[in-house]
Amino acid sequence: MKPWILVALLAAALTGCESTEGLVADSPVTNQIQLTGTYYPLSEVDQAPVAVKQTPPSFPSKMRKAGIDGKAIVVLIVNEKGLPEQVQVEQATHELFAKAAIDAIRQWQFKPATKGGQPVAVRLEIPMEFRRDNELP
Template identity: 35%
Template sequence: MRGTLLILGALALGLVVFLVVWMNARGEHVATAPVAPTSQEPGFAPLPAPMQGDAAGASGMEEPDENASADRPRVIEAPRPVAPVAPRPVPPPTMASAAPATMPVPVSSPSPRYPQRAMRRNETGTVRLAVDVGPDGVPSDVRVESSSLSRDLDKAAVDAVRRWRFKPAMRGGQAVAETIVVPVEFKL
């Protein structure tokens, strides 16, 4: 108890000293004396006066002669010839090429596992994945086009879609590689 009183007394004494000093400083007005120059001459050389303009020019150099430059040889580039573009021949329609092109369609699409950490955090969202589907119907590359803002959900979606199998895209009766966008939604 005595230590606390001692600390409070020291604090009060410090506050009183501060107020006294502050009040004295407020009452004083410090007058600043004008500073007298140490010498009458400036410590630098003045700039030279601008040159007077005349017929020869202010720089003292001769103006270029228009007639002399007209006699000098000049390089004139001829325009480059434009190569005519030949139209591409259009193949006659056949039964195979008349068939419309199709996009890959999932035939086996196991659902992604909901990550435990994302579940504990109540994270939800939709991941949009760009999937490159080969002519064999197997995803060759899966990348996040639009994130769910959860790294765990994005990774789970990519892992799941890599296991998917597709009916490949068809063009002209042939299976071809194609890229599609697949949305994967996570909700609790």
């Protein structure tokens, strides 16, 4: 076989192959959280908010292909109506996990926190873990 044919066959075989080299590089996320408006810290409410609708985060496909699990810590305000506001990631093992966590939590709904029998806005911190072995088939 001629050498140029071998090179052409090898190039054709590799066409469309996706490299995971750039995906396995660490890309941790650390943010300084800045929330605005009036809200209570969790320690100052009588009743903590309760999640009544939890949309699970989507595992980032690029991270799954690379065989990488991850974590994210999300900080948000649960308002008086039980809706998430100002959803931010404080820490994540990779920016793709941060985005997936934010996208999921923005869809959550809560029974709001109460203080003195009245619904109030509260700061909440939610850790999320992304593990391939926990995924549904």
